[in-house]
Amino acid sequence: MDALAASLAGITLPPSPAFTDDDDDPLGRAPPRIGFNIEPKLCQFILSRRNNVTASIPLEIRSSTIAPGSGSGLFVGRNPPILSSNNKPDLRYDGIEAGREIYRSKPLMLAVEDEGICHFCWREQKGMKACTGCRVARFCDKQCQKMAWNRFHKEECGVLKKTPLMKRQDLLVCRVVWFQQRGFITSEQGRVVEGLENHFDGYTREEGGKTTEVYDVAMGIREVTGQGGRKMVDVGLIWRLVPALRTNCVRLRAASSKDIVATALDLATAMINHSCEPNAFAFLEKGEIRVRSLRKIAAGEEITICYIDPTIDVKSRQEILMDEHFFECDCTRCKAEIKIQKRLIAADGETSMVTLRKAQLAILELIKSAVTASKYPGVYKEFENLSVVESQMLTIMKNAFPNNNWRSDIDPVPMARICLGVLYLEQEKPSQALRNVLRGRFTGGKRRVGPDAVNIMVDVVHVLMAAGCLPLDSPVLKDKEFPSLLDISNVTYGFLHEACKDAGEVFGGDCGYTKEIGDLFAKMMGTLPEGQHRPGEEGFLGEFEGSLRRALGWAGVEVGGLGGEKSG
Numbered sequence: 243m244d245a246l247a248a249s250l251a252g253i254t255l256p257p258s259p260a261f262t263d264d265d266d267d268p269l270g271r272a273p274p275r276i277g278f279n280i281e282p283k284l285c286q287f288i289l290s291r292r293n294n295v296t297a298s299i300p301l302e303i304r305s306s307t308i309a310p311g312s313g314s315g316l317f318v319g320r321n322p323p324i325l326s327s328n329n330k331p332d333l334r335y336d337g338i339e340a341g342r343e344i345y346r347s348k349p350l351m352l353a354v355e356d357e358g359i360c361h362f363c364w365r366e367q368k369g370m371k372a373c374t375g376c377r378v379a380r381f382c383d384k385q386c387q388k389m390a391w392n393r394f395h396k397e398e399c400g401v402l403k404k405t406p407l408m409k410r411q412d413l414l415v416c417r418v419v420w421f422q423q424r425g426f427i428t429s430e431q432g433r434v435v436e437g438l439e440n441h442f443d444g445y446t447r448e449e450g451g452k453t454t455e456v457y458d459v460a461m462g463i464r465e466v467t468g469q470g471g472r473k474m475v476d477v478g479l480i481w482r483l484v485p486a487l488r489t490n491c492v493r494l495r496a497a498s499s500k501d502i503v504a505t506a507l508d509l510a511t512a513m514i515n516h517s518c519e520p521n522a523f524a525f526l527e528k529g530e531i532r533v534r535s536l537r538k539i540a541a542g543e544e545i546t547i548c549y550i551d552p553t554i555d556v557k558s559r560q561e562i563l564m565d566e567h568f569f570e571c572d573c574t575r576c577k578a579e580i581k582i583q584k585r586l587i588a589a590d591g592e593t594s595m596v597t598l599r600k601a602q603l604a605i606l607e608l609i610k611s612a613v614t615a616s617k618y619p620g621v622y623k624e625f626e627n628l629s630v631v632e633s634q635m636l637t638i639m640k641n642a643f644p645n646n647n648w649r650s651d652i653d654p655v656p657m658a659r660i661c662l663g664v665l666y667l668e669q670e671k672p673s674q675a676l677r678n679v680l681r682g683r684f685t686g687g688k689r690r691v692g693p694d695a696v697n698i699m700v701d702v703v704h705v706l707m708a709a710g711c712l713p714l715d716s717p718v719l720k721d722k723e724f725p726s727l728l729d730i731s732n733v734t735y736g737f738l739h740e741a742c743k744d745a746g747e748v749f750g751g752d753c754g755y756t757k758e759i760g761d762l763f764a765k766m767m768g769t770l771p772e773g774q775h776r777p778g779e780e781g782f783l784g785e786f787e788g789s790l791r792r793a794l795g796w797a798g799v800e801v802g803g804l805g806g807e808k809s810g
């Protein structure tokens with residue numbers, strides 16, 4: 243009987259991470275994690291087709307190189323793949339280039355968090371109706387609904403009805419129990435789940451009240467999974483599963499969305515360690531997790547993804563990683579960003595790290611309020627006037643740096659500007675929208691990469707398209723400083739072309755979002771006026787650069803320098 247099944251049968255296992263000998267530590271702490279790498283057969287299973295993983299290159303689970311005590315990690319394989327043409331090793335193999343699929347995987351289980359995704363097949367679908375019981379789950383059709391009912395929704399429906407906002411990682415703990423009770427989890431899958439890093443010590447620390455929270459959640463799950471005549475599950479097991487799934491479930495976005503659309507327990511992706519400057523990323527596409535390279539990853543190099551929103555500031559990232567993953571991030575990006583902030587503060591002479599941090603949090607809060615206000619018109623009126631919000635942001639920056647030294651590439655200002663731009667567009671104010679997205683995208687001169695770069699570029703394109711459609715008698719166009727319609731058009735075509743190329747590289751040509759951007763580009767090309775150069779044509783680049791320089795000058799972005807916004 244495997245470990246998971248054993249504990250489900252009522253045997254309480256010690257609350258320590260798997261694959262370690264529970265030494266007698268005088269303070270009762272768990273020994274440092276070793277990880278899955280000492281179980282080669284289990285590692286083979288995790289990366290195999292039997293676990294629904296299709297990899298494009300050899301992969302290995304080895305001892306992580308990220309930090310002491312970080313357990314195991316996922317690596318690009320050292321040995322070349324065997325060529326199917328001649329059954330010999332591919333001697334040109336050197337790892338994986340940027341913009342390639344590393345693997346795709348059908349997760350063991352997934353909880354949907356977006357109304358446009360089917361709760362059974364996990365595909366995007368338009369016009370789905372909510373389940374009349376819980377009013378949360380949506381299904382493509384009767385067949386998906388029936389299959390989900392038989393597999394897990396019969397029980398889950400009641401849980402979602404009572405607690406629709408339950409943490410999705412905790413909901414998946416219930417599913418692990420139901421799946422196990424019905425024999426849907428194989429012994430190999432059970433062993434992997436049982437061996438996942440669970441930070442049990444961290445979660446059950448006396449201070450901070452986490453003991454109560456995780457224990458209470460575990461007791462609640464025990465209660466709901468034990469209903470309907472089923473045997474009560476050992477609370478020790480659930481008490482470990484709750485932190486294990488909180489630590490290992492991957493929060494997924496779809497290619498086109500900035501919001502989380504699902505939380506998945508995927509055994510292969512759970513092996514990947516974190517970096518704030520990752521070499522790979524994961525997203526949900528057509529019911530599967532796709533993991534793609536963001537840059538070249540050499541043979542033998544560890545694969546990393548960013549566990550959290552990579553666009554947030556360094557201090558916020560470190561706080562979340564410590565609170566939710568119990569490690570201090572020491573990646574090159576964190577080090578570099580902290581150094582810049584310290585230098586800035588030292589140069590100012592008046593501002594401290596504490597003041598800067600307070601200001602950063604205040605800006606984040608302000609923008610969050612403006613986004614919420616846009617979703618509930620009339621409810622948070624004080625945040626609906628975006629010019630007031632914008633000037634409040636400038637006041638916060640000025641108060642933190644009375645000498646006007648806040649460099650506008652310091653987080654979270656660039657993202658705040660993009661958000662403001664999108665909100666201005668919703669309020670049909672294209673001029674303000676354009677100024678903000680250009681400032682957000684171009685201050686600081688940092689070249690963003692990955693899904694966020696594509697999403698931001700698509701936001702900028704939408705704002706430009708709206709500005710390009712302004713009626714000729716619009717007061718905005720009477721402003722002599724406002725970019726000409728030809729400049730707006732050149733910049734729109736140039737950026738859309740860039741977004742098309744980047745989407746293909748970042749998400750892959752077979753991703754629905756890449757196709758959508760490509761279709762928009764093709765449609766726009768059809769409307770290009772006679773005589774205007776097309777992206778890729780000789781002459782276009784010069785015109786595009788001139789137009790962009792003028793547009794950025796109007797938006798107040800210092801062109802060519804690192805300085806950022808010219809004023810306020």
Ligand SMILES: C[S@@+](CC[C@H](N)C(=O)[O-])C[C@H]1O[C@@H](n2cnc3c(N)ncnc32)[C@H](O)[C@@H]1O
Nearest residue numbers: 277309312313314490512513514515516567569
């Ligand atoms: C999803 S698991 C990754 C696999 C894990 N290393 C293992 O051995 O099973 C996440 C956990 O790995 C560790 N980890 C991930 N990235 C790390 C990093 N950059 N530095 C230190 N520990 C890290 C943390 O313990 C984190 O909670």
